[in-house]
Amino acid sequence: MLEIKDLTVEVEGKEILRDLNLNIERGEVHVLFGPNGCGKTTLLMAILGLPNYKVKKGSITFKGVNITDFPTNERVKLGMGMSFQHPPEIRGVKLGDMVNIALGRKEEKIDENVIDLAKRLNISVDFLNRDVNLGFSGGEVKRSEILQLLAQSPDFIMFDEPDSGVDIENIELIGKIISELMDRNKMPSKRKKAGLIITHSGSIMRYIKADRAHVMLDGRIACSGMPDEITKNIMETGFEKCVELCVRREEAGAE
Amino acid sequence: MNKKETIERARRAKTKKAALGEDIAIENFVTGREHDPLNSLDDFPEEYQQDLLDAGIEPSEKDRSGSFLQQDCSVVFSTVKYNGLELMSTTDALKEHDWLKDYLWKAVPVDMDKYTAEVELEQTHGYFIRSEAGSKVTMPVQSCLFITTDKIGQKVHNIIIAEEDSELHIITGCSVSHAVNSALHLGVSEFYVKKGAKITFTMIHNWSRGMEVRPRSAVVIEDDGVFISNYILMTPVKSLQMYPTAYCVGRNARATFQSIIYASGDTKIDSGSRAVLQGEGSRSEIISRVIATDNAKVIARSDVIGEAANAKGHIECRGLMLSDSAEVDSIPELKATRKDLDLSHEAAVGKIAEEEIQYLMARGLSEEEATSVIIRGFLNVDITGLPDALARETKKMFDMSLEKVM
Ligand SMILES: Nc1ncnc2c1ncn2[C@@H]1O[C@H](COP(=O)(O)OP(=O)(O)OP(=O)(O)O)[C@@H](O)[C@H]1O
Ligand SMILES: [Mg+2]
Numbered sequence: 001m002l003e004i005k006d007l008t009v010e011v012e013g014k015e016i017l018r019d020l021n022l023n024i025e026r027g028e029v030h031v032l033f034g035p036n037g038c039g040k041t042t043l044l045m046a047i048l049g050l051p052n053y054k055v056k057k058g059s060i061t062f063k064g065v066n067i068t069d070f071p072t073n074e075r076v077k078l079g080m081g082m083s084f085q086h087p088p089e090i091r092g093v094k095l096g097d098m099v100n101i102a103l104g105r106k107e108e109k110i111d112e113n114v115i116d117l118a119k120r121l122n123i124s125v126d127f128l129n130r131d132v133n134l135g136f137s138g139g140e141v142k143r144s145e146i147l148q149l150l151a152q153s154p155d156f157i158m159f160d161e162p163d164s165g166v167d168i169e170n171i172e173l174i175g176k177i178i179s180e181l182m183d184r185n186k187m188p189s190k191r192k193k194a195g196l197i198i199t200h201s202g203s204i205m206r207y208i209k210a211d212r213a214h215v216m217l218d219g220r221i222a223c224s225g226m227p228d229e230i231t232k233n234i235m236e237t238g239f240e241k242c243v244e245l246c247v248r249r250e251e252a253g254a255e
Numbered sequence: 256m257n258k259k260e261t262i263e264r265a266r267r268a269k270t271k272k273a274a275l276g277e278d279i280a281i282e283n284f285v286t287g288r289e290h291d292p293l294n295s296l297d298d299f300p301e302e303y304q305q306d307l308l309d310a311g312i313e314p315s316e317k318d319r320s321g322s323f324l325q326q327d328c329s330v331v332f333s334t335v336k337y338n339g340l341e342l343m344s345t346t347d348a349l350k351e352h353d354w355l356k357d358y359l360w361k362a363v364p365v366d367m368d369k370y371t372a373e374v375e376l377e378q379t380h381g382y383f384i385r386s387e388a389g390s391k392v393t394m395p396v397q398s399c400l401f402i403t404t405d406k407i408g409q410k411v412h413n414i415i416i417a418e419e420d421s422e423l424h425i426i427t428g429c430s431v432s433h434a435v436n437s438a439l440h441l442g443v444s445e446f447y448v449k450k451g452a453k454i455t456f457t458m459i460h461n462w463s464r465g466m467e468v469r470p471r472s473a474v475v476i477e478d479d480g481v482f483i484s485n486y487i488l489m490t491p492v493k494s495l496q497m498y499p500t501a502y503c504v505g506r507n508a509r510a511t512f513q514s515i516i517y518a519s520g521d522t523k524i525d526s527g528s529r530a531v532l533q534g535e536g537s538r539s540e541i542i543s544r545v546i547a548t549d550n551a552k553v554i555a556r557s558d559v560i561g562e563a564a565n566a567k568g569h570i571e572c573r574g575l576m577l578s579d580s581a582e583v584d585s586i587p588e589l590k591a592t593r594k595d596l597d598l599s600h601e602a603a604v605g606k607i608a609e610e611e612i613q614y615l616m617a618r619g620l621s622e623e624e625a626t627s628v629i630i631r632g633f634l635n636v637d638i639t640g641l642p643d644a645l646a647r648e649t650k651k652m653f654d655m656s657l658e659k660v661m
Binding site for chain 2: 048050051052072073081082084087088090091093097098101131148152
């Protein structure tokens with residue numbers, strides 16, 4: 001579904017991603033780990049095509065279409081979606097309005113369709129009427145993002161730390177919805193969707209079985225492997241050691 | 256002050272330039288011919304009906320407690336459907352009520368500048384609206400000052416009185432026919448909110464590129480009185496300068512000014528709101544949203560003067576720039592003359608944040624659609640204090656005028 005080749009991305013004139021390669025097939029969910037500032041968010045923003053993230057080299061192909069030069073909304077039309085790590089506040093634009101927009105409706109009203117979706121995330125009508133992200137708590141931001149994606153229902157979904165700052169009960173709630181959004185509750189052969197999740201705690205992974213994990217270091221995918229194993233290695237030894245282990249094993253395998 | 260003295264003071268102020276705004280040569284504008292009265296608002300010529308609608312006027316008079324329409328310098332329609340409510344031309348009202356003269360030039364000084372003086376000396380009607388003591392007229396009164404003739408100078412004096420414990424809601428529109436290239440509107444409005452009374456005043460200015468406009472408004476609010484003004488201007492105007500002032504003279508008097516301005520083309524606006532807190536515990540809130548695009552120049556003023564114990568005033572002004580050749584000066588002022596009060600202001604002028612556009616694009620909108628959603632949001636001030644039906648309607652009028660500009 002998504003194929004990234006030799007991608008080099010600059011932000012504000014600074015090279016953040018270098019020769020990055022990544023393939024995500026239909027029906028797959030990948031998880032991306034990596035230390036603060038290594039470029040995880042940058043990768044998602046670049047996939048989504050936000051203008052500050054300049055592709056200097058390489059290509060992004062989505063559903064067989066080379067979208068490297070597509071504006072964001074065209075990519076969204078093709079079926080991409082993302083939950084933001086730090087979404088901006090927009091004064092006078094309500095969360096309910098955002099849900100309508102994500103639903104692709106010109107509708108102004110916050111009606112039953114919107115309210116029913118919100119209920120699934122324990123979001124009240126009052127909350128739908130608040131200006132989006134303005135004064136939202138950390139956990140509320142995450143639920144609001146998932147709600148918008150639930151409305152949008154993209155085929156390929158990127159989640160930028162959907163679990164950071166979320167309490168235990170809500171992690172379960174969010175985890176189940178994310179899992180459903182990516183067809184995880186379906187038989188592997190029936191899965192039409194795909195996703196890429198950034199997480200630090202990994203706590204959300206209890207509810208979403210990922211197919212593959214990657215560790216990013218300094219703007220590159222430094223190693224990839226089975227999610228359980230990679231998570232375990234990171235927890236026990238840290239990112240650098242995890243990558244060393246990974247690389248050594250690959251070398252061993254190559255011999 | 257008797258009539259003779261008033262006229263004398265007006266005469267002396269005939270050439271007195273206004274403190275703010277560029278000087279207008281009043282003598283370039285004429286009174287024009289009289290227009291015939293209408294039997295109903297529907298009889299107003301077809302070509303003006305849309306402009307009437309754009310100014311928030313409901314031609315069917317549905318859900319209105321009264322209607323008033325002045326075309327150029329003639330009052331062409333005036334009806335009241337509600338007991339306890341009076342609505343008529345100020346000229347007629349002065350003949351009917353001997354006491355009314357005591358309300359003239361009490362809130363606005365007749366010699367404030369040449370425009371007030373001109374209205375005293377060359378007045379052509381204006382409306383008189385009064386709610387009797389204790390009568391709550393929740394259905395709004397609609398009034399419209401309409402200009403249909405080129406080179407006309409419309410000089411109105413409006414008097415609005417809410418007697419003790421009464422409630423009065425007014426929708427007023429100022430509009431101009433698209434056939435008019437240049438015209439002048441001078442409007443003096445004096446509001447009196449008596450003890451425990453409430454006035455909400457929702458005004459839509461639907462001007463055009465050739466209009467020069469000098470409203471002169473003031474409000475006197477007594478004990479526990481409430482005055483709420485909602486002002487909407489979305490169309491271009493050649494030159495508009497106004498600085499309506501609310502005097503909260505009574506204990507716990509409250510004044511709210513909300514204004515929404517979308518300035519485009521070569522529009523020049525100098526617009527402010529002022530509250531003078533003279534009554535103990537009186538309060539004011541001034542909220543303004545200004546969007547400037549094209550070559551528009553806007554000075555957005557706001558001023559709160561706190562003179563009484565436990566007075567409270569807040570100013571919130573936001574400006575949004577959509578063009579590099581537009582200009583917004585935001586000038587909030589606070590003045591306190593004692594220690595036991597609380598005045599504050601927030602002001603911000605900026606451009607649309609790229610981040611916000613991208614966020615909306617990430618939900619599927621094009622750049623233009625995203626921009627329009629943000630602009631709508633920016634102008635979306637929650638209108639408080641209006642009865643529900645009126646609030647909904649005001650929102651609709653606002654959406655309609657926004658649709659027209661975007
Ligand atoms: N607009 C910008 N201007 C300058 N530097 C930027 C900008 N955006 C990102 N960067 C830099 O790019 C690097 C990668 O940032 P990115 O947000 O992708 O990290 P991350 O892996 O998501 O980190 P975290 O785990 O903290 O979310 C950081 O050093 C960051 O400071
Ligand atoms: Mg990040």
